[in-house]
Amino acid sequence: DAGVIQSPRHEVTEMGQEVTLRCKPISGHDYLFWYRQTMMRGLELLIYFNNNVPIDDSGMPEDRFSAKMPNASFSTLKIQPSEPRDSAVYFCASSGTAFTNEKLFFGSGTQLSVL
Amino acid sequence: DAKTTQPTSMDCAEGRAANLPCNHSTISGNEYVYWYRQIHSQGPQYIIHGLKNNETNEMASLIITEDRKSSTLILPHATLRDTAVYYCIAAYSGGGADGLTFGKGTHLIIQP
Numbered sequence: 297d298a299g300v301i302q303s304p305r306h307e308v309t310e311m312g313q314e315v316t317l318r319c320k321p322i323s324g325h326d327y328l329f330w331y332r333q334t335m336m337r338g339l340e341l342l343i344y345f346n347n348n349v350p351i352d353d354s355g356m357p358e359d360r361f362s363a364k365m366p367n368a369s370f371s372t373l374k375i376q377p378s379e380p381r382d383s384a385v386y387f388c389a390s391s392g393t394a395f396t397n398e399k400l401f402f403g404s405g406t407q408l409s410v411l
Numbered sequence: 412d413a414k415t416t417q418p419t420s421m422d423c424a425e426g427r428a429a430n431l432p433c434n435h436s437t438i439s440g441n442e443y444v445y446w447y448r449q450i451h452s453q454g455p456q457y458i459i460h461g462l463k464n465n466e467t468n469e470m471a472s473l474i475i476t477e478d479r480k481s482s483t484l485i486l487p488h489a490t491l492r493d494t495a496v497y498y499c500i501a502a503y504s505g506g507g508a509d510g511l512t513f514g515k516g517t518h519l520i521i522q523p
Binding site: 300329331338339341344351352387389398399400401402403404405 | 445447452453454455457460504509510511512513514
């Protein structure tokens with residue numbers, strides 16, 4: 297398996313623009329997580345899905361952020377409108393079934409810079 | 412999940428064993444100790460986890476004290492590629508069902 301795949305690897309945009317980050321989890325995994333990492337706040341869990349259904353979005357910073365998982369092999373994290381303080385590395389992770397959920401597998405992340 | 416405390420940074424000579432400590436004095440009986448590491452510009456990577464007994468895999472060994480209030484991750488023969496931030500996490504599950512909370516971790520620097 298190729299692991300968790302995220303795109304783009306780097307994104308540079310201007311304040312006010314819409315940004316869409318993409319994630320393809322490991323095939324067969326039931327859980328998908330979106331994390332954000334900054335120097336100040338470290339790794340923060342934003343939202344996670346189980347079988348394509350959002351379970352907990354309490355970590356989503358504000359209404360400008362939204363996440364979807366239309367099917368088991370694809371998820372998006374959208375920021376609209378983007379702001380400079382959204383600059384961070386965004387990671388997607390997935391894990392297996394409820395009975396094999398011992399660990400998280402992370403993607404390589406998307407480095408987002410909002411100018 | 413119980414709070415963990417780790418040193419901010421550590422150095423280790425290449426080829427030597429790297430011993431990374433973690434304190435989790437408030438850990439409950441059914442909380443596991445998980446270790447992840449994050450190499451620069453990459454996503455965190457699972458290393459090992461344990462409950463009570465010592466554990467070993469191809470990456471590392473995990474030594475948990477009998478009272479479970481602390482643990483040590485051991486990289487037996489550190490290489491330059493082991494330079495990374497190492498996270499110790501106490502959790503009821505691997506986070507696969509509800510995510511994991513990452514702290515600041517220990518920045519391990521392997522010196523040539």
